[in-house]
Amino acid sequence: MKVAIWLGSASPVRSVRWLDGALEAAAKFDDATAIAAGDATWLDLAADRATRLGLPSVGVPTDLQLDYLGWAQVAAAASRELGAKIILVDEASRPERFPEVAAIAELRDYAQVTHVVALAPDGALIHASRIAGRQLQTLRVRGEAVIGVRIAGAPVDEYPTPIPSKSMRRLDLAGIGLDPMVLAHRALPPRGAHQAKKSVERIAEHLSVHVVK
Amino acid sequence: MACVLVHIDLDGDRVSGSSLIALAAGRQLASSWGATLYAALIAQDTGSKSAPDSTAQLVTATKVPGLEGIETALARGGADKVVVAMTDAPVAPLWAAVGTAWQGVIDHLRPRLVLFGADAPSAAELAPRTGARIGARLLLRARTLGLDEVELRDRDGGYVRASDGGAAVALVGRASETPRGDDDVDVVVLAIPGGTDDRIELAGSAPAEVLHTAGAVVALGDEAAKDPKIVANAKILAQRLGAILVGGAEAARAGVLPPGGVVERTTPLAPELCVTIGSAQVDIGGATSLIKIGAQPSKHVDGALPGTVDLGLAALVERLEDV
DSSP states (O other): OEEEEEEESSOOSSOSHHHHHHHHHHHTSSEEEEEEEEOHHHHHHHHHHHHHTTOOEEEEEOOOOBOHHHHHHHHHHHHHHHTOSEEEEEOSSSGGGHHHHHHHHHHHTOEEEEEEEEEEEETTEEEEEEEETTEEEEEEEESSEEEEEOOOOSOOSOOOOOOOOSSSEEOOTGGGTOOHHHHGGGBOOOOOOOOOBOSHHHHHHHHGGGOOO | OOEEEEEOOEETTEEOHHHHHHHHHHHHHHHHHTOEEEEEEEEEOTTOOOOTTSOOEEEEESOOTTOHHHHHHHHHTTOSEEEEEEESSOOOSSHHHHHHHHHHHHHHHOOSEEEEETTSTTHHHHHHHHHHHHTOEEEEEEEEEOSSSOEEEOTTSOEEOTTOOSOEEEEEEEOSOOOOOOSOOEEEEEEOOOOOOTTEEEEEEEEOOGGGOOSEEEEEOTTGGGOHHHHHHHHHHHHHHTOEEEEOHHHHHTTOSOTTOBOOTTOBOOOSEEEEESSOOOBOTTOSEEEEESSOOOTTOSEEEOSOHHHHHHHHHHHHTTO
């Protein structure tokens, strides 16, 4: 079973632990390849973490900043190039990535499963456990699917700065059938720099969208 | 007239609270934009089996047997019309289970804006796929703003306004008003053929462990757990946020944690929201949003209240009572 693991378009927000966990989940399969897109620093980190687990990697260098549909086009095209029938997505390392699971599935016409916390290949079958609210669902996956995983690796306090990867196979956008000019229509508008809220009022406002009625 | 569609999840025989928040937001937006507000839910019709390649059947009804109470709740919640998509497949919060039926609703209504309750069981599976299918922008944890010209805005600065072109899908966390509609509502029943996606089989479900929660977590530091006032407010905060209260060994010894709430320093948590109180020793590297009480603001933190923990927490809990 050919498997691709989509690591996304930017390095993890806080920890590489979830990136490592997603890669470990992919390494359970016989034929898995990591895919990342974005700037060179991120591609080097993605290649480094994949190599530590013995996984080959593919990088799509680009400086585009896209929405979930834009990145899904990149992931779908790269996974198609690899002939992957199962696509894992690290959905925990960055919050904006979880919608990409469904978007990739839509583009590939694959089944989808989000919020998977445990995964076990079993021949042509995959056993998966996913979170649905406060329930843990047990699923059997047969055939083509995109699976969003939130599986942690071992704790990592610090990791060495990755050096430019020689083993990562580079794919340019045109090479996987994507026109950067067309793809740029999915560009995100520039957002202001992130600033932590510091007052009770602003934090309460932030939390208000989580309040249970 | 434009269509605003709200997906309705059921919690047993009641409408999910999160879906009602989305419906309230939909009412505000539809009234402001001059749109019709549809509330759509998916129900299993165990009595019929359609051929997968047949087309959807449309029926206008006043009430659907077994769903009268839900229709009334949706009418009172502000819906102009209720759509019930009948499917012969068992309903579960998975695209593989209800995606065909939901697609039937989307095809029938062709909405400009589709809303889901951010905490509704199906939202994580259905909302992004809906967005991808109709090429829509996606807003996460959005809320309504404005009085006459109401708009949706998410915490990352994304917004949807009446004047925007294109479709949008939003997971709604808050509505600034709770409308009160009539008891009567038009009901449209769509009998949608085609069952589940055979590639995904739901084998069972069980209660999840704290370790796996994707919702909200309030993490109590060991020192903070020794203060009864802080503990009391932490519990109130957790209740308001629908969060699980977690902590370390000291909090466990103080007996303030629910079953399963004891976490080690390296226990990996990936909730959508984490609020830490005091120096909580938890690995929240996977959290989508992070708020710290009794800590200095730092990189990748969405908010922080420096100063004493008890005062900051008490002020925040009091403020949230007004939300």
